Amino acid sequence: xxxxxDEKNMRWVLxxxxxxxxxxxxxxxxxxxxxxxxxxxxxxxxxxxxxxxAPDGMExxxxxxxxxxxxxxxxxxxxxNVETAVEAMKAGATEYLTKPFDLEELKLRIQHAIDVGExxxxxxxxxxxxxxxxxxxxxIAADTRMLEALEMIRTVAPTSATVMIFGxxxxxxxxxxxxxxxxxxxxxxAFVSVSAGALPETLLESELFGYEKGAxxxxxxxxxxxxxxxxxxxxFLDEVGDLTPTVQVKLLRVLQERTFERLGGTRxxxxxxxxxxxxxxxxxxxxxxxxxxxxxxxxxxVVPITLPPLxxxxxxxxxxxxxxxxxxxxxxxxxxxxxxRLLSEYPWPGNIRELENTIERIVILSKGEExxxxxLPGEVRxxxxxxxxxxxxxxxxxxxxxxxxEVELDLIRQALDRSAGSTAKAARLLGMTAKTLEARMQRLGx
Numbered sequence: 001x002x003x004x005x006d007e008k009n010m011r012w013v014l015x016x017x018x019x020x021x022x023x024x025x026x027x028x029x030x031x032x033x034x035x036x037x038x039x040x041x042x043x044x045x046x047x048x049x050x051x052x053x054a055p056d057g058m059e060x061x062x063x064x065x066x067x068x069x070x071x072x073x074x075x076x077x078x079x080x081n082v083e084t085a086v087e088a089m090k091a092g093a094t095e096y097l098t099k100p101f102d103l104e105e106l107k108l109r110i111q112h113a114i115d116v117g118e119x120x121x122x123x124x125x126x127x128x129x130x131x132x133x134x135x136x137x138x139x140i141a142a143d144t145r146m147l148e149a150l151e152m153i154r155t156v157a158p159t160s161a162t163v164m165i166f167g168x169x170x171x172x173x174x175x176x177x178x179x180x181x182x183x184x185x186x187x188x189x190a191f192v193s194v195s196a197g198a199l200p201e202t203l204l205e206s207e208l209f210g211y212e213k214g215a216x217x218x219x220x221x222x223x224x225x226x227x228x229x230x231x232x233x234x235x236f237l238d239e240v241g242d243l244t245p246t247v248q249v250k251l252l253r254v255l256q257e258r259t260f261e262r263l264g265g266t267r268x269x270x271x272x273x274x275x276x277x278x279x280x281x282x283x284x285x286x287x288x289x290x291x292x293x294x295x296x297x298x299x300x301x302v303v304p305i306t307l308p309p310l311x312x313x314x315x316x317x318x319x320x321x322x323x324x325x326x327x328x329x330x331x332x333x334x335x336x337x338x339x340x341r342l343l344s345e346y347p348w349p350g351n352i353r354e355l356e357n358t359i360e361r362i363v364i365l366s367k368g369e370e371x372x373x374x375x376l377p378g379e380v381r382x383x384x385x386x387x388x389x390x391x392x393x394x395x396x397x398x399x400x401x402x403x404x405x406e407v408e409l410d411l412i413r414q415a416l417d418r419s420a421g422s423t424a425k426a427a428r429l430l431g432m433t434a435k436t437l438e439a440r441m442q443r444l445g446x
Contacts, residue, residue, distance in 0.1 A: 002028060002034065002043035002045075003027050003046075003047045004057070005049035005052065006030055010049075014106075017107070029052075031056060032054050035060060040220065041221050043071055044072075044117075045073075045117070046071060046073045047110070048060060048061060048076065050075055050078075051077065057076075058088065061088065061091045064092070072117045074096075074109055074110060075088045075093040075095070075096045076101070078099040095113055139176075140319050140323055142319065143316050145312065149176070153180055156305070157180045157184045162277070162299065162303070163275075163303045164302070165279075165304075165306075165307065166279060166306045168309045168351055170351030171310070174238065176305065177278060181233070181234040181274075186232065189232040189233030189234070190230055190233035191230075191236065192229045192234070193238065194238070196238065196240055196242045196243045197238070197241075197242035201246065201247065204247055205247060206263055208226050210224045210227070210262040210263065211225075211263035211265070212262050212263065213264075216264070224262075227254065231271045231273055232272055232273065233273060235273050236278070237251075237275060237277045238277075238279075239278070241279040241281030241286055241292065242435070252293065252295060252296045254275075255275060255300070258273075277300045280433070281432065281433065310351045311348055317343060317355070318340055320352065321335065325359060328359060333371055334371070336370055336371065336373065338372070339371055342381060343355075346379070346380045349428050350428070362376065405444065409446070412441060415429045423438055
């Protein structure tokens with residue numbers, strides 16, 4: 001709750017009354033402070049005085065709406081008239097109240113504004129999800145292994161089981177997770193996504209669990225975490241192999257007890273959510289290395305689903321190419337059979353994401369109505385296949401005396417040679433993250 005009023009006594013009265021009803025209140029003494037508070041942390045609802053300095057309430061309201069903030073705003077004024085009320089409502093006020101007012105009436109207006117705001121947000125969320133094709137029938141697949149994965153999604157979605165999705169980067173793990181959510185009884189609730197690999201440990205903790213005011217430097221107000229936002233719905237936890245030991249312990253408790261505390265807080269919060277995890281890493285290997293908790297692995301891996309890489313489902317590539325061609329050029333261009341053959345033969349180390357980006361680039365840069373071989377990227381025209389671990393020609397084993405460290409060194413050197421020394425590219429060739437590759441290189445003295 002943000003209270004913006006230049007009268008100190010009014011702010012004090014409102015704060016005391018609203019905090020008694022369990023609202024978390026932030027105050028602003030003028031328009032400048034109000035706008036700064038909104039930029040720092042948009043409130044759930046705002047009580048805004050019409051007449052106050054620098055700038056006045058009406059201008060504050062206009063600027064808030066100009067920035068597309070949709071939270072409810074209740075306008076207060078000591079100079080109420082029909083023209084002012086009409087102006088406020090046109091500017092985007094949710095409610096309008098004239099001073100002096102009854103506190104109980106204000107509370108009723110606030111609750112009504114919150115209810116209306118939540119309904120509008122839910123409608124908008126549902127519209128956005130419907131506009132995006134996350135239904136399982138929208139996943140393009142004919143390959144047997146992919147069809148088996150989709151059948152597993154259909155089977156597990158209506159249950160409450162925790163699901164673990166395995167697959168290389170770009171294979172569609174988040175799409176699969178959204179399909180599980182949409183097909184479940186939680187499909188009309190929130191789908192909240194967080195990537196463990198994209199955030200440093202301290203930020204990941206605050207994003208997941210939220211924090212209380214004063215929990216750390218800069219925590220000026222309390223903030224709910226992704227776990228609270230996903231209450232009643234689904235939490236998609238991507239790149240779980242990158243979770244730090246501290247976060248692993250806390251997440252294990254959430255999975256076991258469905259409870260946690262915000263950072264800096266003592267109040268135990270209960271949540272009802274489904275967790276869908278995803279990783280492109282070998283969790284059992286991480287367990288053997290002591291980098292991942294075995295008990296957390298079993299809590300997450302209740303129902304495992306593996307999405308095959310695109311190189312293992314080449315029969316799906318023509319269908320995917322047709323889909324992306326339609327998406328990016330609305331049928332105005334065609335593609336030659338030779339170009340389509342090369343696209344189908346290329347192993348796509350970046351999987352579907354790489355294929356999609358490639359088709360978009362080809363459509364934009366190609367000059368003619370038909371996309372030919374000459375329009376394809378050089379690596380696709382060359383048909384260069386990245387090194388695949390476990391391939392038939394990957395390595396020749398001697399009759400005896402295998403030194404695994406030497407084998408590992410040889411494979412890493414091959415990948416680095418093919419990647420011109422780029423650890424990021426070499427990691428993709430070896431089917432691991434750059435962080436894992438760098439750790440192994442350091443261990444092996446490379």
